[in-house]
Amino acid sequence: MFALPANKASRSDIEARGHVKASVRNATFAREALSRRDFVKISGVCAAGLATASAARASEKQTLDADRKGVLVDLTVCVGCRRCEWACNNANELPHGELSDCDDQSVFDSRRRPTSIHLTVVNRVPGRDGAAPTFIKTQCMHCEHPACVSACLVGAMRKTAAGSVIYDASRCIGCRYCMVACPYQFAAYEYEKALTPQVKKCQLCQSRTSRGELPACVAMCPVEALTYGRRDELLKLAHERIDCNPDRYVNHVYGEHEGGGTSWLYLADRPFTELGFPELGPDSPAQLTETIQHGIFKGFAAPIMLFGLLGAIGKLSHARAAHTHAVQTEKVTP
Ligand code: SF4
Ligand code: SF4
Ligand code: SF4
Numbered sequence: 001m002f003a004l005p006a007n008k009a010s011r012s013d014i015e016a017r018g019h020v021k022a023s024v025r026n027a028t029f030a031r032e033a034l035s036r037r038d039f040v041k042i043s044g045v046c047a048a049g050l051a052t053a054s055a056a057r058a059s060e061k062q063t064l065d066a067d068r069k070g071v072l073v074d075l076t077v078c079v080g081c082r083r084c085e086w087a088c089n090n091a092n093e094l095p096h097g098e099l100s101d102c103d104d105q106s107v108f109d110s111r112r113r114p115t116s117i118h119l120t121v122v123n124r125v126p127g128r129d130g131a132a133p134t135f136i137k138t139q140c141m142h143c144e145h146p147a148c149v150s151a152c153l154v155g156a157m158r159k160t161a162a163g164s165v166i167y168d169a170s171r172c173i174g175c176r177y178c179m180v181a182c183p184y185q186f187a188a189y190e191y192e193k194a195l196t197p198q199v200k201k202c203q204l205c206q207s208r209t210s211r212g213e214l215p216a217c218v219a220m221c222p223v224e225a226l227t228y229g230r231r232d233e234l235l236k237l238a239h240e241r242i243d244c245n246p247d248r249y250v251n252h253v254y255g256e257h258e259g260g261g262t263s264w265l266y267l268a269d270r271p272f273t274e275l276g277f278p279e280l281g282p283d284s285p286a287q288l289t290e291t292i293q294h295g296i297f298k299g300f301a302a303p304i305m306l307f308g309l310l311g312a313i314g315k316l317s318h319a320r321a322a323h324t325h326a327v328q329t330e331k332v333t334p
Helices: 008-016 021-059 083-091 099-103 105-109 147-151 177-181 216-220 231-244 285-332
Strands: 069-074 121-125 134-138 157-159 165-167 226-230 264-267
Touching (some): 147 157
Antiparallel strands (some): 121 134
């Protein structure tokens, strides 16, 4: 808030009484001189702050490790047992019942998406012409150039060099731009928590893999439909499987290029569009997010700087006025 300069009535009184005229003029002059100096100083600080912020954002662009990890999901192997769902909830301390509850087939009656209490879900898509259905495990894809990371203004979402996209609740301001930006809509929000809601999504079991363990869902899968490893080796394995079994697979590894690539890769026996996978080009949606975001910031930089500057000057004027008034009061006190 702005404060008025030193009380004018008090100043008139002072001058009328013929006291300390010179010191008032000196104090006013000193205040103006200081204000000009401080204006320049504050402008410099604001400009430096913006430059530092830009530099920090620029430096956020990281190079991914060549041996970054991922998971290959072979949909032709998955039997829809949903043990991976149970293991995920167990590993992430989310509510879960007995393992045998996974045998409940009624969950397949509707198509589900990951939620704040189910970071991964398995859906069933009927087979063609009465053939066996396809079961599809879904979770955050851990994009190579994640739109959620790009959209996050405060760095709460981060792509690690090892490949996982992780979330830092302590930084999150709850704007949910990440959820809007995600091309798969796989980030969920704890709307049910009024005071401490968080964005919830698969973190590729970062806490387990950093200890050398497999992601919980991968470790649990009884038919080895999930394979964890280096992304480049998983891609090699996927193409080998396609080459060796051309009748079993479509010649497409989903996630190799989609949306700039993902850490989770999929093999299937029919086109992925039939299975409900979004059709994405090879460009990362993050590029679009960044273009929009940087455009917004470019436009907002000047007003933000001006408001910052005015606020700082207001505070400074208030402090100087209070100081000058105190000096004057001190001088006229008999
Ligand atoms: S990697 Fe971990 S968090 Fe992600 S779906 Fe599997 S069990 Fe859940
Ligand atoms: S809600 Fe999303 S975009 Fe917003 S700060 Fe949190 S993580 Fe970032
Ligand atoms: S799938 Fe969505 S939430 Fe996961 S990394 Fe990509 S943009 Fe982020």
